[in-house]
Amino acid sequence: MDYGIAIDTVWVLVATALVFFMQAGFAMVETGFTRAKNAGNIIMKNLMDFAVGSVAFWVLGFGIMFGPDLSGYIGKVDFLSLGSFEHLELSIPKEAFLIFQTVFCATAATIVSGAMAERTKFSSYLIYSLVISAVIYPIAGHWIWGGGWLAQLGFHDFAGSTVVHSLGGWAALMGAWIIGPRIGKYTSDGKTRVIKGHSLTLGALGVFILWFGWFGFNPGSTLAGTNTEAISHIFVTTNLSAAAGAIASMILSWSRYKKPDVSMTLNGALAGLVGITAGTDIVSPSGAVMIGIISGIVVVLAIEFIENVLKIDDPVGAISVHGICGAVGTILVGVFATDGGLLYGGGTKLLLVQLIGVGAVALWTNVTAFYLFKAINKTVGLRVNSEEEEEGLDKKEHGTESYADFQPRVVYLNSDQI
Template sequence: METHEFVTAIDTIWVLLAAALVFFMQAGFAMVETGFTRSKNAGNIIMKNLMDFSIGSLTYWIVGFSIMFGISSNGFIGNMNLLSTGSFEHLGLTVPKEAFLIFQTVFCATAATIVSGAMAERTKFNAYLIYSFFISLIIYPVVGHWTWGGGWLDGLGFMDFAGSTVVHSVGGWSALMGAWIIGPRIGKYTKDGKAIAIPGHSLTLGALGVFILWLGWFGFNPGSTLSGMASNDIAHIFVTTNLAAAAGAFITMVITWLRYGKPDVSMTLNGALAGLVGITAGTDVVSAVGSVAIGLIAGVTVVFGIEFIDRVLKVDDPVGAIGVHGICGAVGTVSVGLFAVDGGLFYGGGLQLLFVQVLGVFAVALWTLATSFIVFKTIDSTIGLRVPEEEEVKGLDIEEHGIESYADFQVKGISMTN
């Protein structure tokens, strides 16, 4: 085997392994969302996570991939090649196109699945399928093209290595718009506007989901090198990814302990995710110390961000997806302009990179909020976004899918344990 063939083989194996880890994050999201919501909606959550990946995979393969990585048209959108045909030689890939396609597909699915948690327990299943189609078709691929496909943000020097903004903020801002349009769950707010906590049914499942996501992030960030031969880069990214997550969890625990009198379990779990989301943009260009700083910032941000969304904006987000992915994705992206070893403000780089990072965050937020508003409003005015009140009270599992996720082990009133 010649040297270049050996390098290609190693790079391909690494990208496919990383893609498998990122795919496993779908299970993590499913467990977080299921655990942080009520048992009567567990099956509905599982179906939405399953189908947004399935629909997203097909849609992204047919159209989205070429919009994202086709030859740029005025820096806004890539030229379309149906079914991901074409060589895409302009990308300069060192791995087969198919390896790059599957890696990017699992990223697209991550952006789509973030939305389901924020709109959980009151969204029609068919309405959610339609939205998942559009985020994979156009909303996410256009943002990806701007940054990773040779678009206008890439030309300005915008840095988002693995998607704090491209993936997570796109999902977070879409979740914000969807949750705002659909309205809060029944019983979430009193008549005078006070927020009422609606506990999820299983912290155990939620914690399992967070640990799965933490594991998957070791494919999400290091895998974005697209090279198994870049061993030093991969090792560094593993370290910065892990330290940011740990710092996020730690500071969130401390803050909730001080504010609430006891360390809050669910918020601390979200603190770990906040650190992971925050570091994703600059994981390759910040030092270990910088990654801890970003994790701490994200951990503080997620606590006050979730409280602001819940208590001030009155937007009901059962799992905290908007705070974790939308707000912390933006904060993490801007932090690159501060902590990047080469070009960051704190390292003598001036304001140029920081300005570009802020511009990119606002541009992506504006695009995502505008397009998701159109999609959600159109769905709401046609087939409707929200299930009827009686269905929401009874649970989406029974009404939407005809099942109960947790059997009660009763047959005609006779206990199976007798």
């Protein structure tokens, strides 16, 4: 037995389990930051985008993403992932690599649900989760991780700030824009109303789960449990960026709103995690702190801009956390990379390549997602009707309620019973 291969394989499978658990984190964040009447619908969407995405990625997406390169833009289609994929020169079994990449694909798809929460038809959600998992995500992923044209340029996105997070964020942007805001989000004169989520506790639990899962997301992308030095370094940079992001968002929200805002601080931690994911392997701990600080500041400003200026209703801040901070973090690799970064004497070459990659994935995702959501809207429809939205998607879409009625029953006794 080759013990090195065994260690690498077990490490990748453990990391896979950690990334899979991030589905629970996303579910808790989205549920907590939205209203109780839609909690079951959100849980169902987070469950089914993983289920649908797993099958779609296995049937079609994996081959498109990692099959032999065809002109730099797409991998050779391999239905049911039956090929040997020897060209990848993996040190682990193909099935271990397949399941690891499957949970990454599911992460990209689930980002969209938060931005479109509380007004999207369940059937429509299943359709776009299928298309994102089978086609949109794998093609962009091939450009970067499958040996495509961006990889050939030297684009660096170690664990997916752009491949996973920005792609999911841009798709969320198109979906939230096309579907429109929730009823009551904006007044007739354009002023923004706050629609509070029903449980900051659930939202915070989700963030802690995501932070925990990110220790599989980033270090697991080494695909090598024997590379202890790299794994250890990535653990440190991942954690420092998340911590710095939370601190920066807390300070900025405290300054702007006169109180340290809980939801903004939670999103700041996520922003730091998203931001560091691209360069976690090639930035120093101090560089990770700087990326976290910048991401934590950017997420607050981006949430305000998207909500108040663009008038796009994103209940959980997914567009800002994943789309904007994913792009910012990827670009900052060109600044803070210890080998080739602008601050380390590397000039602008890497920075320009990072800008090209971010722009290309943004363009690809925005265009394809726009037409996808428009097509769904014209056919089966994206949005529930106003009555269903007001009563809640749990009742109308699933015929259930997520929370039992805990209010005490009042029993009136007559004088003979006292």
